[in-house]
């Protein structure tokens with residue numbers, strides 16, 4: 001219930017406008033967002049690299065409404081790629097097609113993303129997966145790009161029934177896939193509703209990708225999914241150098257460090273920028289305890305003297 005409400009609120013513009021100016025929400029966002037500027041984000045990547053982790057940088061933004069905004073977002077990504085190269089840090093980039101203008105047309109998003117993929121080469125560009133209404137278009141654009149550019153990859157959500165077939169199509173062409181559970185609210189007609197079913201699908205897809213995929217990214221903070229991955233790779237003689245774990249900035253840092261200490265590859269998704277509202281709300285939806293933390297802080301702030 002709370003998860004559903006928070007995901008719905010993530011798409012509420014009036015709440016966004018109130019939230020981005022709220023001091024408490026801004027400091028909450030800092031837990032999950034590397035900063036508002038590119039130099040701050042590069043600094044975070046540098047620190048992660050020192051701790052044995054690679055990164056994928058995301059300039060926050062989604063659902064732009066003009067072609068000029070979409071082109072500016074692509075320019076920002078090109079600058080980000082230059083900054084990564086200049087700083088000599090180990091990071092690729094992740095982007096959302098609605099940030100590149102997908103709501104304005106497939107060709108708009110394709111053209112902007114192509115520009116980034118070309119600027120990135122040989123560095124790698126990951127196309128995040130958004131809600132189900134975008135999945136067909138995202139996969140079409142991905143396959144179109146992948147025909148001529150192998151430095152691009154995509155994301156599959158285990159919550160969707162269709163993902164088993166999508167993964168097979170991606171394995172067939174040798175695409176690099178990031179596997180996630182899925183951060184959006186989807187109806188029972190197209191998506192598993194029970195966590196146990198989402199997890200079981202995750203384990204099935206993980207097995208297929210580990211066995212037959214191209215350097216899959218197992219993106220999860222769930223220790224059970226991580227253990228299942230380790231057991232599967234051990235049982236099938238798959239060396240840990242053939243895949244990587246991925247986690248979000250600010251979540252389960254203890255587990256991130258432990259896996260690195262055990263010799264696993266770990267890439268951290270590092271978002272930055274001022275458009276953090278929908279991203280933050282999705283993180284709250286994943287763990288309502290995060291919301292309780294904010295509410296508790298607001299209550300303490302509004303009752304000075306009570307600690």
Ligand SMILES: Cc1cc2nc3c(=O)[nH]c(=O)nc-3n(C[C@H](O)[C@H](O)[C@H](O)COP(=O)(O)OP(=O)(O)OC[C@H]3O[C@@H](n4cnc5c(N)ncnc54)[C@H](O)[C@@H]3O)c2cc1C
Nearest residue numbers: 128129180181182183220221222246247248269283286287
């Ligand atoms: C690198 C990366 C990239 C992603 N890209 C996409 C994408 O492109 N499209 C998409 O739909 N989704 C994406 N996601 C989000 C993903 O779909 C899940 O919503 C998210 O990872 C939570 O699921 P989980 O696998 O961690 O397992 P869960 O079962 O949700 O959580 C397992 C445990 O992880 C910890 N945890 C999980 N989330 C949080 C949180 N927000 N705050 C604190 N602790 C938490 C808790 O300890 C929890 O018990 C991405 C996730 C990662 C890690």
